Amino acid sequence: MAACLQQLASAWTLQLETECVDVKRSAKQDLSFPKVRQSYLTRIAAKEFDAVLLSPPCATFSRAAWANFRGPRPIRSYECPRGLQTLTPAERDRAILGNIFADFSYEVAALVADGAATFLAMEQPEDLGALASGPHEGLRPASMWQWPQLADLLSKGLRTVAFHQASFGTPYAKPTRLLLHTSLPMPDCVHEGVPRYDSKGCYTGPLPSAKGHGAMFQRSYADGPQWEWLRKRTLELILAKVGSLEQLEKEAFRMAAGGERGCTLASDSELHRQLRELWKDWLEAQDLGEPGLLDVAPGQPLHLKLLRAMLEAAGDPDRDFLRQAEEGLPVGIMDPLPRTPHVFEEQLKWNTLTSLGIKFEEDVREGLTAKMTMGEFLERYGEHTAIAALAVIVEDEELDKKRIIHDATHGVRVNHRIKCRDKLRSPGAREKKHLLREHEEEGETAFSVVGDIAKAHRRYKHAAKEHGYLACQVDAKEEVPGDPASQTVYVNRVGTFGLSCARYWWTRIAACGLRLTYHLLGPGFPLDLLLYADDLEAMGRGPRGRRGIPLSYLFLATLGYPFKWAKTRGSFRVEWLGMETEYPTYKLGLSLKRATWLVEWLRLLARTKKTEAKAFAQGLGRLGFASIVLDWERPFLGPLHAWSSAVQGKPGALTLPTMVRVLCGWLADRLESGGRLQKPEPLLEGAAPLSFFTDAKAEAGRAWIGGFLELVDGCQGPWFSLEVVDSWAPWAFAKGDPGKVIAALELLATLVGVRLWVPDGDAKKTSRVAIRGYTDNQSNESLLRINLEGEALEWLRDQTLVALRLRLGDWLVQNAAHRAEAEDALPALEAASGATFSSFDQCYERTGNGGAHYIVDDNKEIVKESRRTGCKAVLAAPPGGRGMVYRGPRNSLEQVSCASRSTAKVPQQRIEQLIAERRLADDYWTRRVSELLTTVHSLAQAMATLQQPTAAASSAPPPPTTAAATVPTLSFPAPAAPLLLPASPRPASEASSESSSSSEGTPRPPACRVCGSRAHLEVDCPQLSANGGGGDGGGGGSPSGSGPRLPPAASPGRDAAPSAPEEPQTPADYEETVIRIKSLSDMTFPQPPTNAGQARGYVNQVLVAIARVQRTPGDEVYLWAQECLTHTEAQLRQDPRFPRLTREVSAKLLKTCKSGRFGLMFQQMTEAERMSTGGMPNGRVMLRAIFKHFQLERDRIGMFFVSAMRACTTRALAPALPGLAGFGVVF
Structure with a gap:
């Protein structure tokens, strides 16, 4: 913005001082600090500035976040303009920062409204009201223009206007609103007034619809009265030569049909001289003239001074190098090639291992090369020399046309030392397809003229000090026998085809000429120019476009670009770069000559069934070039490339496989039957990819399938679950146990997910579905490898075994x-x-x-x-x-x-988030509530026991207590086995008789439908695969919780002395019972994630790696590791379980996180722990640090339910336990 203002000030001969406030310029300009904001407010109030331009960041106010679920979540809405209530800490920080900048902008505007400055302009996207389509249809995003400060400022005399940025030349519409303090009149494309909406909140004005705006590409031309005068005088000069505009249009047809004889206007040297004189006088009137403006630097044909001056008048950013081109441009060895960021992308990778194969032709008579002896060559250039090899290629035997190739790569390795820092692009089939689609949409037919620039890459000079790297020899013949110094050496003075910098410099010089041609033509002659190396194609649509074709060639020839006029051709059907374009039918394809050669070669292969590896690779290269324009044939080249790679280097004649012969015959038929010309398919707007997870479960003769759709990354959305029954899936039970066909059930679940969530295609078409499958079953992978011979599915068994089995299985x-x-x-x-x-x-x-x-x-x-x-x-x-x-x-x-x-x-996203929270927490809180109620029952029984005499008869029923009578009013089943608070020791017979006698008011716990036992909940059944499998159906499954686990109780069949209870196991003894100690050394962790997208997979991999060391049935170790997501650091440090596993986790993390953010974090934790306790940091605390860094969704969900369940359970248990004032409920 500051550069644009300076440019305007220079045009108006004004002296302008600007001060830009941007944190990227300096940390001292960070407006998030109150002191910085107050300092600028003070300066503005002191009238230090005449004009203030405000453009606060609109990232948190953008409507783009509401378009779909692929990006970040919305931060604010119309109902919550300063931020939603359900934001993560990072999102809340973004909302606060946006509020700070918005408030500051309105404070500045208020100061200007009170007279602190003369001019104000505050820019923000237009508030377009409620969304008309998409997943959030009907909802209304937030906008800075919805804040009440706007109405206050408008009441003080400020104005607000709206416009489309496309009205000022941008390639997109982008509705924008300004808050102004000025009395100047507005252009017609700018609409004044506040936004208006209908009853549903949809935008109605004042800005009209953007239909018709936002073309993919729009050119910018030099404007102003001076350029309008120059275009008018240039056209008058040309029309004086041809007669009228109609005759100018006919010149395009003469050029297309007449070759060199038809290019009389473009090649008229007298007209060239008159145009150069006109442009010189115009430049001198603009104070841009210089001595020798029309001079041509020796050794090249271009009017570089004139070209540079004209581009300077147009404000072109890449023109100054043309001064250096008069003396010579660097090769790129002694002086590196420059970087041109305002024109080219940055080149980040260089291919220095293969020859570029760029050709060159030596011509001493034109002064392009110098001829000298070897002695003179070494004396002049010293150590800065390189003599490249030469090769001769016969291009046309009938015309005896040969071309000499200069190899600057092999041997001399000159190209290896040249680094082109700008990424160059050239037009080709992709650009032609885009133009054809555009022509068809507009219903216009283009006329094309193709020209050729003679020796394009040899039309610029190199710096004399680097000429030694451009040498070559025809032979090693000695003019004086026995004297090697008498050998002849040719030294190139200009660009050479074999140099990697030749394409770079010619591209920049040619681009200068094309840009100036567009400036001279202006918008009055719509024209498209495509230049690939030395091949130029000019396409004009309509009469005005056809008139611009001869003008473009005339302007380029006037600037000195040498055309081969005999090669000029054109029509409504032209050939360019081996591609043939048929503009009336909007088709693109291969030229007839190339297609004929390919048909003959393919027929020969299909007929003889024999070929050589090298000859096949050469023909396949030509076929690969043809596939650039033949979209439908490209997929069928895969088997041909695979076979060519397999036989590479094999000598002699080879027999073609049957598939290769069939494909060769089919491709030949396609090319012969009219397939060489094809109409480009229209571009379709790609829908967001769907991500859903499905699984199948088979246990005890029953089977289920289920899955859920992931609408938001990390959040569960719509889901389905279905039991597979024999009535509609008899194949699942054909072998008795449905677990034997678990792979088929998993594929069935995938098919159901596709049918539920993949949208149907058009009624006359079938839907296309591409599925990337992640499976925890190796049979699917084996089927693909053995039968389909395709690429194997990515096997994520470690990542999905726990996540999908626990969330979709039980x-x-x-x-x-x-x-x-x-x-x-x-x-x-x-x-x-x-x-x-x-x-x-x-x-x-x-x-x-x-x-x-x-x-x-x-x-x-x-x-x-x-x-x-x-x-x-x-x-x-x-x-x-x-x-x-x-x-x-x-x-x-x-x-x-x-x-x-x-x-x-x-909001749909909020609903999906709540659904996800409930689903993710179902399994976890079922276990936690079960454990809590078990504790309450145990507490009630213990109190009842304390109220009875110690020697009570074993057959006497326990007296009822208030707790026992009130607990059943809760809507949760009461577990059978007490936990965490055992009653006083009693004989086994007494315990069994009491547990078997139950009052009628106390509901019995439901039986597990997997094994039939009432000793555990269904989700904790040891028969379930997720719980270890293979356990007995009658017990052993302890309720799962997140609190400390006790060792498993003795089974009912074991003899135990009732009067002498067992000593409690120490954490170390318990760890040896549960953990497979020898497996700790084999436990491996992946590298830490670098972003939140990788964090989810990292969590699953770490949890599975830790859970693998458990050797007993159950999931104690997995839940112990999972507490890193839900517990605080203090809770993790106080937990005494699994001490050796904790140390092993710490050691593995220190090994995998040696650098980066986590490496530094863990180093600090290690030093602090050694200073305080002398040991290593807690492994789970280190894991929690990684998980919390990415603010995992499960962490937030866990914290939410902890607080919610604590409050709800306390209210529910308070009336049930009136006498237990000294006890508390601990989560």
Whole structure:
């Protein structure tokens, strides 16, 4: 912005002083600090500045975050303009920083409104109201123009206007709004007034629709009255020669048909002289003239001074090197090649191992090379010499056309020392396809003229001090026998085809000429110029475009670019670079000559079935070039390249495989039947890739499949679960146990996910689905390797074994229980609403969440119900009705609230986040609540025991207690085995008799449907694969929790002395019982993640690696490691479990994190721990540091549920345990 203002000030002969405030310029200009902001406010209030331009960062106000789920989440909305309530710490910091800059901008605007400055302009994107499409349709993003400060400033006399940036030449629309303090009139494309919206919040004005704006490419031309005058005088001079505009248009057809005889206008030397004189006089009138403006530097044909001066008048950024080109440009060895960031991209990789194969032709008579003896050569250039090898290629035997090749790579290794720092691009098939699509969209047909620039790469001089690197010899013949110094050496003075810098310098020089041609033509002659090396194609659409074709060649010839006029040709169907373009039909393909050669070669291979490896590779190279324009044939070249690579280097004749022969015949048929010309396919807007996870489970003769869709990275969205039954999948039970066909069940789950979430294609087409599968089953991989001979699936067994099995395996069984409960609630739902559901599936399909705290009406509007209502059922509204939410027991539902269709929507992303939180925490909190209730039961039994005499009869029933009577009112099942707080020792017979006698008011715990035992919950069954598998169905499965685990209790069959309980095991003894100590050395951790996207996979890999060392059934070690996601550092340090494993984890992390952010962090932790305790840092604390660095979603979910369950459980247990004032509940 400052450079643009300086340019305007220079044009208006004004002296301008600007001060830019940007933290990238200096840390002292960081406006996030209050002192810095106050200093600038003080200076503005003191009227130190005449004009103030404000452009605060709009990243947090951008509508782009609402477009899809592929980028960062929205930070603020219309309802929460200063930041949403559910932000992560990093997101909250971004929102606060955006608020600081917005407030500061409005404070500055208020000072200017009060007279602190003369001019103000504050820029921000236009507030376009509610979203009209996309996943957040109907929601309204935030905007800085929604803040109340805007109305206050407008009341003080400030103005606000809106415009499309495309109106000022940008290749995109980008609606923008300005807050102005000025009285100047606005252009027609700028619309004044505040934003207007309809009743739904959709934008209605004042800015009109951007339809028609934002073309992919738009050129910028030099403008101003001086350039308009120059274009007019130039055209008048040319029309004086040709007669009229119609005759000028006919010149394009003469050039296309007449060759050299048709290029009389473009090659008219007298007209060239008149144009150069006109341009020279115009430059001198602009004070841009210089002595010798029309001189041509010796050794090259271009008017470099004139070209540079004209580009300076146009404000071109790449023109100063043309002064150096008059003396000679560097080769790139003694002086490195420059960097041109304002024109070219940066080149970061260089290929110095292969020859560029650029050709050159020596011509001593034109002064392009110097001829000298070897002695003179060595005396002049000393050690800066290199004599390259030569090769002769016969291009056309009939015309006896030969070309000499200068090899500056092999042997002399000159090209290895040249580094081109700018990345060069050349037009080709891709650009032609884009132009053809554009022509077809606009319904126009282009006319094309192709020209050739003679010896293009030899039209610039090199610096004399580096000429020694450009030498070559035709032979080693000695003019004086016996004197090596008499050998003849040719030294190039100009660009040479074999040098890697030749393409670089010619590209810059040619680009200067093309840019100046566009400036001279202006927007009045729409023209497209494509230049590849020395081949130029000019395409003009319509009469004005065709008139611009001869003008473009005339201007380039006037500047000294030497054309081979005899090679000029053109038509509506032209050949360029071996490609043929048919503009009336918008087709692109191979030229007839190339296609004929390929057909003959392919037919020969298919007929003879024999070839040589080298000859096949050469023909395949030509076929590869053809595939650039033949989109549909390109995939079929894969087998040909594979076979060519396999036989590379083999001598003699080789037999072609059957597949290769078939493909050769098919490709020949395609080219012969009209396939050499193809119409480019239109560009389609690619949809965001879908990511979903599916799995299958087979246990005890039953099978389930399930999965969920990942709408937001790391968050679970819509899901499905389904039990596979014999009625519709008999193949799953054909072998008895469905576990034998688990691979087929997994593929079935994938197919269901595709059918549910992949959108259907057009009615007349089939949907195309590309699936990248990650599997924990090796059979799928083996099938692909053996039968399909394709690439193997990536095997992520370590990453998915725990994550998918626990989240989709055992969860399927839990969901079946919820399904049964919902089936029982259907009659009450139907009776209360008058709606009819044939099954729970229909109710689930209508509600979308299977009994959660949400409601869906027939318009799919979702309304969040408060968690405090304890809602146990959800009912979808019948068509035309209103959505109703119910709560209470199954048989007596009480209506809580109604929601009409006018209810405001909850953001879809927030809903998905809440669903994800509930799903992720189901398994975890089922176990935690089970453990808590078990503790309450044990506490009640212990208190009852303390109230009885010690010698109570074993048959006497325990007296009822308040706790025992009130606990069953909770809606959770009571576990059978006490934990964490054992009662006083009693004989085994007494314990067994008491446990078998239960009051009628106390519900018995449900039996595990996997093994039938009541000693554990279903999710803790040792028969489940996720819990280790292979356990007995009757016990052994201890409830899983996140608190400290006790050693397993003795089995009922063991003899134990009731009066002498076993001594508790130490943590070390318990670790030896649970951990496979010998496996600790084999435990490996991956390298730490570098971004949040890699963090999820890193968590799974680390947890699985730690869980592998457990040798007993269960998941104690895995849950112990998982506590890094949910516990604080203090809790992790105080946990005495698994001390040796903790030290091993610490050692592995120190080994894998030797550098980077975590290496420095762990080094500091190690030094601090050694100073305080003399030992190593806690391994789980180190893991927590890595996890917390990326702010994992599971960490936030865990913390949320800890606080929520602590509050809810305390309220639920307070009335149930009135006499336990001295006890507390610990999570």
